Amino acid sequence: MALNYDELMSTVQTDLPFSYTDADTMLYALSIGMGNDPLDLRELPYVYEQGEPLKTVPTLATVLVPEMFPVGLGWDYSQILHSEQRMRLYRPLPAAADLLINKRVVDAFDRGPKLGALILLEAEGRLASDDTVLFTMGCTIVARGDGGFGGPKGKGIPPYRPPRREPDLSCDITTRQDQALLYRLTGDRNPLHADPAAARAVGFDRPILHGLCTFGVACKAVLQTICDYDYTLVREFDARFSTPVLPGDTITTDMWQEGNVVSFVCSVKEREAVVLRNGKCTLVD
Numbered sequence: 649m650a651l652n653y654d655e656l657m658s659t660v661q662t663d664l665p666f667s668y669t670d671a672d673t674m675l676y677a678l679s680i681g682m683g684n685d686p687l688d689l690r691e692l693p694y695v696y697e698q699g700e701p702l703k704t705v706p707t708l709a710t711v712l713v714p715e716m717f718p719v720g721l722g723w724d725y726s727q728i729l730h731s732e733q734r735m736r737l738y739r740p741l742p743a744a745a746d747l748l749i750n751k752r753v754v755d756a757f758d759r760g761p762k763l764g765a766l767i768l769l770e771a772e773g774r775l776a777s778d779d780t781v782l783f784t785m786g787c788t789i790v791a792r793g794d795g796g797f798g799g800p801k802g803k804g805i806p807p808y809r810p811p812r813r814e815p816d817l818s819c820d821i822t823t824r825q826d827q828a829l830l831y832r833l834t835g836d837r838n839p840l841h842a843d844p845a846a847a848r849a850v851g852f853d854r855p856i857l858h859g860l861c862t863f864g865v866a867c868k869a870v871l872q873t874i875c876d877y878d879y880t881l882v883r884e885f886d887a888r889f890s891t892p893v894l895p896g897d898t899i900t901t902d903m904w905q906e907g908n909v910v911s912f913v914c915s916v917k918e919r920e921a922v923v924l925r926n927g928k929c930t931l932v933d
Contacts, residue, residue, distance in 0.1 A: 680864035727793035757802030810911035
């Protein structure tokens, strides 16, 4: 089934119920590397609920939207590439909550049969108890097998450009060999991240790490390097995905700080690969 532009642009889902518990919050923190040193008292409040209120990693919001890329929109789901992620928090996430989720297609651009379709999606999460907006989420996907569907031309959102100078700060975080197996328990069960045969079928020697896990690791790097683990400081977090991370890789996050804006780029130096580009984290003023 080919993409239908009018049907795609009319795709809206409202008030989808979604609940998460403190166990989900702790699992997410563990899955992006919090608590690797169980004696680190700065990270323990993200993975242990006793002693003080449980802290929430801001990018937890990325796993609080069910089926951000639904399979029934007419695209070839096997050819979907997640290219950009954007997140805005309006207040710190609670450790557990009942939510209502709205989702919609914002734009769809036809880049032709060779380049595929570019599709922008957006979601909003609200507290079910009082309708308070907690976050908005935006992402850009490339439907590589669906170009030429007759939609308008376009390039999507212009990329953010980090400063052209040496970084102010840098943070190395080594991922676990089993990190993809752990992260998939937060919701994304794509076999590409667990099954060696599925990974080889699409050209990888082994299962790869989820892009949104790398996104979370970058947030952890900013938290521990610039924010002194104060999760309430992060308001926006955006980046482009460029190259997959392999579980066990060390992710280096280079950062530039200008006022309340932290620009960042993530790379795996062992393979000379940039894995996240055009990163921008906005902190509270």
